[in-house]
Amino acid sequence: MEFQLPEYNLRMMLPEIFLFLWALVVFLFDLLSKRRSESAVGYLTLLGLLICGGLLATTGYGRGFGNMFFSEPMALFFKIIFLGSAFMAVGSSFGIIKQKIVNHRGEYFGLILLSTVGMMFLASSQELLSLWIGLELTTIPLFILAAFFKDDKLSVEAGIKYFVFGAFSSALLLYGFSFLYGMSGTTEIVAMKMNLAALFIANGSLGVVPLVAMVMIIAGLGFKLSLPPFHQWAPDVYEGSPTPIAAFLSVGSKAAGLVAFAKIFVNGLWAFWGAEMAPNDWGYLTGILACAAMIYGNVVAIRQTNIKRMLAYSSIAQAGYIMIGMVAVNEWGLEAVAFYVFAYLFANMGAFAIVAIVEDKTGSCQIGTYRGLSQSSPGLAACMAVFLLSLAGIPPLAGFLAKYKVFAAAISLAGQSQDYTWLYWLAGVGLLTTVFALYYYVNIIKQMYFSAEESPYRIKPNAPAVAVVAIGLIGVVLFGIYAEPILQFVKDIPAAAGVIPR
Amino acid sequence: MQALEPGIVFWILAVVILVSGFLVVTLRNMFHCALCLILCLFAVAGIYVLLEAEFLAAAQVLIYVGAVAILIVFTVMLTSDLASESLIQHNENGTIAFVVCALFAIGVPYLIKNTGVWMPAKGELISDNVGSIGKYLMTDFMLPFELVSVLLLAALIGAIVLARKERS
Numbered sequence A: 001m002e003f004q005l006p007e008y009n010l011r012m013m014l015p016e017i018f019l020f021l022w023a024l025v026v027f028l029f030d031l032l033s034k035r036r037s038e039s040a041v042g043y044l045t046l047l048g049l050l051i052c053g054g055l056l057a058t059t060g061y062g063r064g065f066g067n068m069f070f071s072e073p074m075a076l077f078f079k080i081i082f083l084g085s086a087f088m089a090v091g092s093s094f095g096i097i098k099q100k101i102v103n104h105r106g107e108y109f110g111l112i113l114l115s116t117v118g119m120m121f122l123a124s125s126q127e128l129l130s131l132w133i134g135l136e137l138t139t140i141p142l143f144i145l146a147a148f149f150k151d152d153k154l155s156v157e158a159g160i161k162y163f164v165f166g167a168f169s170s171a172l173l174l175y176g177f178s179f180l181y182g183m184s185g186t187t188e189i190v191a192m193k194m195n196l197a198a199l200f201i202a203n204g205s206l207g208v209v210p211l212v213a214m215v216m217i218i219a220g221l222g223f224k225l226s227l228p229p230f231h232q233w234a235p236d237v238y239e240g241s242p243t244p245i246a247a248f249l250s251v252g253s254k255a256a257g258l259v260a261f262a263k264i265f266v267n268g269l270w271a272f273w274g275a276e277m278a279p280n281d282w283g284y285l286t287g288i289l290a291c292a293a294m295i296y297g298n299v300v301a302i303r304q305t306n307i308k309r310m311l312a313y314s315s316i317a318q319a320g321y322i323m324i325g326m327v328a329v330n331e332w333g334l335e336a337v338a339f340y341v342f343a344y345l346f347a348n349m350g351a352f353a354i355v356a357i358v359e360d361k362t363g364s365c366q367i368g369t370y371r372g373l374s375q376s377s378p379g380l381a382a383c384m385a386v387f388l389l390s391l392a393g394i395p396p397l398a399g400f401l402a403k404y405k406v407f408a409a410a411i412s413l414a415g416q417s418q419d420y421t422w423l424y425w426l427a428g429v430g431l432l433t434t435v436f437a438l439y440y441y442v443n444i445i446k447q448m449y450f451s452a453e454e455s456p457y458r459i460k461p462n463a464p465a466v467a468v469v470a471i472g473l474i475g476v477v478l479f480g481i482y483a484e485p486i487l488q489f490v491k492d493i494p495a496a497a498g499v500i501p502r
Numbered sequence B: 001m002q003a004l005e006p007g008i009v010f011w012i013l014a015v016v017i018l019v020s021g022f023l024v025v026t027l028r029n030m031f032h033c034a035l036c037l038i039l040c041l042f043a044v045a046g047i048y049v050l051l052e053a054e055f056l057a058a059a060q061v062l063i064y065v066g067a068v069a070i071l072i073v074f075t076v077m078l079t080s081d082l083a084s085e086s087l088i089q090h091n092e093n094g095t096i097a098f099v100v101c102a103l104f105a106i107g108v109p110y111l112i113k114n115t116g117v118w119m120p121a122k123g124e125l126i127s128d129n130v131g132s133i134g135k136y137l138m139t140d141f142m143l144p145f146e147l148v149s150v151l152l153l154a155a156l157i158g159a160i161v162l163a164r165k166e167r168s
Helices: A010-032 A040-059 A073-091 A094-099 A105-124 A128-146 A153-184 A189-203 A209-225 A233-240 A243-266 A281-302 A307-327 A333-362 A378-392 A398-416 A422-449 A463-481 A484-496 B008-024 B030-050 B054-078 B080-084 B094-115 B129-138 B142-163
Strands: A062-064 A069-071
Touching (some): A010 A040, A010 A062, A040 A463, A069 A073, A073 A243, A073 A333, A073 A463, A073 A484, A094 A333, A094 A463, A105 A128, A105 A243, A105 B142, A128 A243, A128 B142, A153 A209, A153 A233, A209 A243, A233 A307, A281 A307, A281 A422, A307 A422, A333 A378, A333 A398, A333 A463, A333 A484, A378 A398, A378 A422, A378 A463, A398 A463, B008 B030, B030 B054, B054 B129, B129 B142
Antiparallel strands (some): A062 A069
16 A cells, blocks of 8 residues: 655644643643642743744744645634634633632643634634534533533533534534535545536536535534524523633634634635626525624623623624625625634623623622722723723724724625625614614613712732733724734735635 | 445344334333444444445444443443433424424435435545545544544543542
């Protein structure tokens, strides 16, 4: 039997390998220090993430393992987002590792790192098998992290719910992939596209199998992105899991789902076979889901009294806005998606960090806890207000620019092509629901600032949490006013991902 | 390879699968259900052998019969009230579940049979499929193969964290 080994080019995946090894170091450090590592293990994790970021910056573009591992602008950009969200999640965990997690600090941080490794591999894969395994490596540590407070009923419930939904959605996704593999005889996305196109030319049609596969893949990824009607797990899981993990789920895991979606749909299988060959079915379907997400998420968020549940519904709605950019498959679409996720990273992680700080002090996540916060801890209240306003999309914050870019991409495509006039409706729904969103975001600001009673809590956050809030604040404000470097970077993404301007 | 003609072995296996599968969801003793499940999964492995997919058959026996089913049996035996209690195996969602499953059971074979647009396999059918799967795992698919071990590590650590009894 002859063997031909692919060119490994291990240098390309140095950041991933490093992060994996660092996770082992973190596990062992906690073990060898006889579980008395306190916050040292947290700082160790932060250090690892920083070094990994540095390695990422020096790696450059290329490929490894034959066609298995690609380092290209989209992968790089999203890897920065994954590392950023992991960094901010770890940074806001120092409160709970002092109070609640006493025995398994190393495992807690190590599993966050392993999940991040999964996301990074996912972002670099151009092949369905490694993409799927990357997605599993992302979610399986998160099942455990969601249930990390073993004595807390809500946390265990969150873990089980997330596990059942996650396993089911992975199975659906894999089933969809298997149909595609059966049709095309390959798992590589680009080769699959070519093979399907060849089949189409030979037979005149592809039958319904691609449609069935598409529905299954959208359903499977819809669970990960919590798009209605696949969103039911999100509020319960966010409410029950440790707050930093909820934050990581809402940004890191969601961004991972988005990368997978972009790889499969936007620059993948259903893209650009020409108008007669690729009816934009996935676009319609995703558009409907995005619409449902924006309307449902924003309307239900208004009625929430628990701030984590409110942020969960808000993140459902945010996923809807992001999907508008995904559906707008012109040269601005993917760019807008990437920038949106970037802005969302700072605002959402920042908001969750403050929720974690308040929860550490008060033990409560009720919105009522925030009453009068502006008098007792003015700095915290001001930061929270900025994050919420950015999530709502108020200029001059980064959230505004992100929403603007997404809507602009949709509207410009609707103007360019007859087939896409329905994008006007999508953008219209988006603009309209932004108004609902403003209501519940501003409600919290109202509680903090315009309440007669003074908050009984004087909150002194720990240093890493302050750093996380500061990073969020700088990101939200700086990239709202001066986003030029990021915009330059995201400009490369669509072209490198194979999106042809139309 | 000659055209596949469903022979007597196929029919025996099919009947075993259907009957034992039906018993899994109807019997009132959990332990009996588990045993029927093992039988059902074994028969599925037999189908794989018939299709000359030896690797799949071996994996089916190892993973489903060897690991999953045994785990279920252990769970039933170690959970004190489960083994003796008689089960009620239906609830208000039964009808809708039946409809969905029936649609699926009819729909998927119909779809596969009527589409007819599949990429033809390149070259000859590989006779030594265990060997070639091994070869691919060590060459082209090395990265996913290695990633799975990271995944298993994460799952292992997670299982220990969740299952461990805490000393305070």
